[in-house]
Amino acid sequence: MSEVVADFVVIGAGPAGMAAACEARSHGLSVVLLDEQAAIGGQIYRGVETAPSDRLEVLGKDYAVGRDLTSAFCSSGARHVGGATVWNVSTDGTVDYVTNGSSGKAVGKYVLIASGAMERPFPIRGWTLPGVMGAGAAQILLKGAGALPSGPVVLAGCGPLLYLLAWQYLRAGASIRALVDTTDRSAHLHAARYVTGALLGWRDLAKGIKLLAALRRHRVPVYSGCTDLAVEGESRVEGLSFRHGGKLVQVPASLLLLHQGVVPNTQISWSTGSAHRWNAEQLCWQPVTDVWGRLGETSLYVAGDSRAIVGAQASAVQGRLAALAIAARLGAVTDLDRRAAPLQRDFRRHTSIRPFLDSLYRPRDENRIPQDGGVLVCRCEEVTAAQIRRYVELGCQGPNQTKAFGRCGMGPCQGRFCGLTVTELIAGTRGVPPDEVGYYRIRPPIKPVTLGELTR
């Protein structure tokens, strides 16, 4: 087993983690950054260092700009441990991980959790069939392997990433059979309340308009305001059925990409026993921190999308702010407030559009809380919505108890892919707010490790 000691240990090589590492290094702190992938970049800038020029062209400027951050990180003097799967984080700053079949320990005076976001589950009938994936997953295939759909693809759901992927596919010459948009039309009215903020983020708005114009130009069939989505097929996806303008529509599909936004990946922060609260605007859990991102009185900080969804640019700024606060605690920075002020202004600018986006692309209740009892909620242990409702009738109070009732959340994903659905399903059935039903008790090891790896 290897052990390394540093002023600052960072988990996650996305924008927040890389920017935090750069900031900390600029104040002379020793930095170790751990990431599960071999290469830096996180999901948003995955493969950006090695992407050939035609792939950079297809993915667009907002992706290519990631190279500024990856090259700054590479020359920062921070130590990068790639392929490191973190399985335990202690509140005193100890991080246990495995890499290349052997185990390691990184002990930091302070630790930053920058574990990013994951796609929100999309629990509808048939979503477990082979050939159904997240749109973000398909984008990862494009970034990491240059892979494109072989035949016409169907995209369904809502949110900026869905339209962005469609635009990237069209630029790469891939064919889109249909875009099935689930955005609630009344959401436009609700979102209008936040239009002032959105105008401050006019660049993001203009980007969105450009993407939609490209879809029209390529004559991609776009179905708006769709409801009652169900995946068809027995052993693999064969199509998607949905209701559009009062009519039932069916489109054939061998590859169906679902997406309805991203949510914080909170597995690590939950596992430390830290407090979390329900974010009613973003419909997800978020860790409770101080303004700098510190979890209670621990040595742990959280920054970026794993703290609440803010996007890549704001995540980088938030990472810097957390690193500054830590540098100040270690005595390396004496004028914290003066240094933080311009970053805080940047953060507000980058997040001004967020309330507008959260409101416009609020995933429909029916796509988060399955009304169809046959929908699988826990994919690993194959527990349905009807079963979970039945557990509540029998006295089940929250997600943690569903484990005892029917192994819900006890499979290999450790609740990552059903936790939010189970929380909202139980809250809805009991008629209480999500904060009252709580979440699974997440315990280390938060990733599977073998005894063999622990002995090496």
Add this chain to the structure above:
Amino acid sequence: MTTEALFSIPHTAVVKTVTIIIDGKSLTVPDGISVAAALLAGGVRDFRSTVVGKAPRAPYCMMGVCFECLIEIDGVPARQSCLVPVRDGMRIRRQDGAADLVTANLGDVA
């Protein structure tokens, strides 16, 4: 088991290739990509069947959170194939139901 691939990787994107073996069949794939990406582009539609209902499953998230892409790699069952890069000569087997610890090669543990 293998069929028309859902994803294709253009030749222009490939610098170097390696050969992996999936259920006894050789597959030439681009170097540097994940096992999951290689199998999806190689025509593997379902990676395993579930422990509870024996239902077919394939990768969903491609970033290590959904655990749907679990597959046996070089004798070790239930590896997250979206997180493991391909290596020349790698032997991969699809999993039917629960991983069988009795026949699994746990040599690396000893």
